Amino acid sequence: MISHENALQEVLNLSSNFGSEEVHLSDCLGRVLAEPIHADRDFPPFDRATKDGIAINFVGIQSTNQNFPVSGMAQAGSPQQHLLDVSQCIEVMTGAMVPKNADTVIMYEHLEEEDNGFSLRESVKKGQNIHYKASDVAQGEVLLQEGVQISEAEIGVLASVGKSKIQVKKLPKVAVISTGNELVDVEETPAPHQIRKSNVHTLQALLKRLQIPSDCFHFIDDPSILKDKLGEILKNYDVMLLSGGVSKGKFDFLPQTFDALGVEKIFHMVRQRPGKPFWFGQHKKSNTTIFSFPGNPVSTFVSYHVYFKPWLNKTLGMASPQFDVFLKEPTENTTDLTLFIGVGVDWVNGKLMAKRISTTGSGDLMALSKADGFICLKPDEMVGAEQLVPFIPARNRIS
Numbered sequence: 001m002i003s004h005e006n007a008l009q010e011v012l013n014l015s016s017n018f019g020s021e022e023v024h025l026s027d028c029l030g031r032v033l034a035e036p037i038h039a040d041r042d043f044p045p046f047d048r049a050t051k052d053g054i055a056i057n058f059v060g061i062q063s064t065n066q067n068f069p070v071s072g073m074a075q076a077g078s079p080q081q082h083l084l085d086v087s088q089c090i091e092v093m094t095g096a097m098v099p100k101n102a103d104t105v106i107m108y109e110h111l112e113e114e115d116n117g118f119s120l121r122e123s124v125k126k127g128q129n130i131h132y133k134a135s136d137v138a139q140g141e142v143l144l145q146e147g148v149q150i151s152e153a154e155i156g157v158l159a160s161v162g163k164s165k166i167q168v169k170k171l172p173k174v175a176v177i178s179t180g181n182e183l184v185d186v187e188e189t190p191a192p193h194q195i196r197k198s199n200v201h202t203l204q205a206l207l208k209r210l211q212i213p214s215d216c217f218h219f220i221d222d223p224s225i226l227k228d229k230l231g232e233i234l235k236n237y238d239v240m241l242l243s244g245g246v247s248k249g250k251f252d253f254l255p256q257t258f259d260a261l262g263v264e265k266i267f268h269m270v271r272q273r274p275g276k277p278f279w280f281g282q283h284k285k286s287n288t289t290i291f292s293f294p295g296n297p298v299s300t301f302v303s304y305h306v307y308f309k310p311w312l313n314k315t316l317g318m319a320s321p322q323f324d325v326f327l328k329e330p331t332e333n334t335t336d337l338t339l340f341i342g343v344g345v346d347w348v349n350g351k352l353m354a355k356r357i358s359t360t361g362s363g364d365l366m367a368l369s370k371a372d373g374f375i376c377l378k379p380d381e382m383v384g385a386e387q388l389v390p391f392i393p394a395r396n397r398i399s
């Protein structure tokens with residue numbers, strides 16, 4: 001049986017590239033840039049007043065006895081004014097172009113308004129209250145690199161440089177598939193021997209968060225139906241995310257179905273818990289990557305985070321972030337498997353502290369809703385209290 005580390009490496013080795021596509025600014029949140037973004041002009045594009053007040057030429061302070069008659073008004077959005085007489089001033093609003101021949105801005109609160117203009121109430125430093133042209137960024141500079149994930153802050157940058165259409169990395173087309181005779185739809189009332197499908201909904205929600213559209217399928221445990229239907233899906237999707245039907249049961253038909261469809265098995269069964277029966281492969285002809293997760297809800301959920309997310313990140317040209325948390329209580333892994341243990345996390349004195357969630361096992365869907373993520377313990381590893389341990393977040397606890 002393959003170790004978790006080797007399994008992850010095999011998954012990453014099969015990362016793909018789906019090219020790029022153009023999307024509108026309003027649709028690009030969360031997508032990954034497939035082009036560098038350059039400054040189309042200097043930022044700021046002109047010497048900009050940062051306070052409401054007056055603009056003067058500093059030389060005028062010596063010659064005017066600290067009193068400046070007003071010769072004009074510079075409003076944000078108006079063309080540049082010209083201060084012709086250095087003994088005078090031009091009133092200037094925040095965001096306006098500093099007038100030609102002016103080099104200093106004084107805010108109203110530091111001035112005394114008089115009949116014939118303004119006099120100074122505070123000392124003035126030459127050049128104050130001006131945000132200089134190109135002091136943030138010069139025209140042509142790279143503002144955002146290819147591979148950056150677009151957040152709300154990047155949207156502002158894209159808008160500032162006039163990018164209404166953006167090249168982003170194309171996302172895979174994903175089929176989310178559940179298998180099993182016991183599964184019924186959410187709307188149905190299950191008979192005593194049945195349960196409602198939950199994995200497909202969780203997987204679709206996880207994908208939706210990444211803006212990945214997916215189609216959902218369900219098939220009963222029938223080898224010929226599985227072969228027909230999965231054969232069709234192979235032709236039309238880049239990725240299959242399946243749950244259930246991959247273990248040792250007499251009705252776990254997926255491994256043999258993949259084999260019959262000519263899907264290359266990369267590995268089946270990983271030395272980990274949960275998620276041991278994970279089956280991973282690729283159909284070369286259709287270039288479809290197959291993540292066949294064990295059906296227990298926690299196994300499917302953990303496997304998605306541990307394998308599919310890093311695969312997707314690499315496919316989109318992004319690094320997978322690595323996190324550590326401090327363990328509240330000592331924890332020992334007495335097995336020869338890598339363990340992923342559900343934890344709740346809390347900020348304590350600037351440290352993210354993790355505490356184990358009590359659970360009955362990988363069928364315990366309710367415990368999942370209490371977990372903020374999973375800590376990873378290597379086989380036979382002992383981690384003491386207050387020690388750091390790798391953490392796979394399942395929800396955002398920072399913002």
Ligand SMILES: Nc1nc2c(c(=O)[nH]1)N[C@H]1C(S)=C(S)[C@@H](COP(=O)(O)OP(=O)(O)OC[C@H]3O[C@@H](n4cnc5c(N)ncnc54)[C@H](O)[C@@H]3O)O[C@H]1N2
Binds near residue numbers: 178179248252293363
């Ligand atoms: N002889 C062995 N038996 C089992 C092994 C093993 O190594 N040897 N592994 C166990 C582990 S670990 C897991 S996990 C399960 C996984 O088995 P399958 O992937 O074949 O999953 P199923 O048997 O189809 O289902 C398991 C469990 O999960 C429920 N399920 C399935 N799909 C869904 C869904 N879409 N939504 C909600 N719940 C789902 C299903 O009803 C079962 O209760 O195998 C162990 N056995």
Ligand code: MOO
Binds near residue numbers: 272273296361362363
């Ligand atoms: O994946 Mo099983 O994942 O340990 O219940």
